[in-house]
Amino acid sequence: MSHPTACRPPLTVLLATPRGFCAGVDRAIQIVERAIEKYGAPVYVRHEIVHNRHVVERLKTLGAVFVEELDECPPDRPVVFSAHGVPKTVPAQARSRKMLYLDATCPLVSKVHVEASRHFEAGREILLIGHAGHPEVVGTLGQLPDGAVMLIETVEDACAFTPRDPANLAFITQTTLSVDDTAEIVAALRGRFPAIAASHKEDICYATTNRQEAVKSVAARCDVLLVLGSANSSNSVRLAEVARRAGAEAHLIDDADGLDLTWLAGAAVVGLTAGASAPEVLVQGVIDRLRQSFELSFEESKAARETVSFKLPKVLVS
Numbered sequence: 001m002s003h004p005t006a007c008r009p010p011l012t013v014l015l016a017t018p019r020g021f022c023a024g025v026d027r028a029i030q031i032v033e034r035a036i037e038k039y040g041a042p043v044y045v046r047h048e049i050v051h052n053r054h055v056v057e058r059l060k061t062l063g064a065v066f067v068e069e070l071d072e073c074p075p076d077r078p079v080v081f082s083a084h085g086v087p088k089t090v091p092a093q094a095r096s097r098k099m100l101y102l103d104a105t106c107p108l109v110s111k112v113h114v115e116a117s118r119h120f121e122a123g124r125e126i127l128l129i130g131h132a133g134h135p136e137v138v139g140t141l142g143q144l145p146d147g148a149v150m151l152i153e154t155v156e157d158a159c160a161f162t163p164r165d166p167a168n169l170a171f172i173t174q175t176t177l178s179v180d181d182t183a184e185i186v187a188a189l190r191g192r193f194p195a196i197a198a199s200h201k202e203d204i205c206y207a208t209t210n211r212q213e214a215v216k217s218v219a220a221r222c223d224v225l226l227v228l229g230s231a232n233s234s235n236s237v238r239l240a241e242v243a244r245r246a247g248a249e250a251h252l253i254d255d256a257d258g259l260d261l262t263w264l265a266g267a268a269v270v271g272l273t274a275g276a277s278a279p280e281v282l283v284q285g286v287i288d289r290l291r292q293s294f295e296l297s298f299e300e301s302k303a304a305r306e307t308v309s310f311k312l313p314k315v316l317v318s
Contacts, residue, residue, distance in 0.1 A: 214273060
């Protein structure tokens with residue numbers, strides 16, 4: 001039971017905008033939903049469609065079955081590839097088994113794959129700035145033959161790397177990295193290899209950049225900043241890191257159940273944002289939880305306006 005309004009201390013909720021779903025995540029979720037509508041359940045999904053526990057659990061209730069590898073899927077049911085992208089061997093295996101597959105790879109991840117192929121065809125040695133083991137990195141590495149791409153995770157890696165030909169290098173990046181951390185790595189590479197080639201357009205996606213800028217715009221004003229997102233979500237983890245770098249006390253939580261009200265003892269302003277794979281309903285859940293203990297007022301800080309949308313596969317809209 002909530003306390004009477006007069007007993008609740010005031011708290012300003014500073015909402016960072018944009019937050020939550022990006023166009024690539026929205027498209028990927030729609031692909032799974034529409035596949036279930038068109039083909040019936042079950043529809044198999046290789047890896048988590050996006051890195052959010054609530055999204056995955058909701059899709060399971062609709063008839064999605066999540067697996068790690070294609071050999072866990074029967075050949076007579078559709079399979080969806082996650083938004084993070086997959087190595088080329090995965091669709092090749094699906095074709096060899098005559099499976100119906102739907103590729104939910106974010107178009108901005110696909111752009112990085114195209115850039116990698118372009119550099120490879122030009123004979124360049126390729127560096128991929130990213131996090132080892134992340135599905136997007138695994139997928140990007142798997143676009144080219146083994147050894148064609150070298151993973152760079154830190155400035156130290158950039159400084160230690162020894163190229164075959166310093167004049168014939170290129171770099172690409174994971175789309176969900178910290179903008180500031182990546183800039184430091186790129187600066188180190190360019191300091192050592194001035195001729196290193198880059199992508200025609202920034203690889204870190206618009207949604208990652210915008211959400212990080214939104215966090216920076218509110219961090220200095222917050223006593224505490226809450227980030228909605230799962231711990232395996234790269235872009236959500238980066239938001240918490242960006243907030244801490246900006247001087248805020250930041251906590252990454254899955255949902256309202258992860259909120260520890262002791263964090264807000266004495267707080268006057270709490271910032272609230274969500275990673276690109278976290279649904280807005282989770283933000284509302286935190287607001288509802290806060291309302292039980294505080295008299296809330298709201299402000300919104302808008303860092304950018306997003307109008308991007310991506311088309312669904314033709315087979316799902318025909």
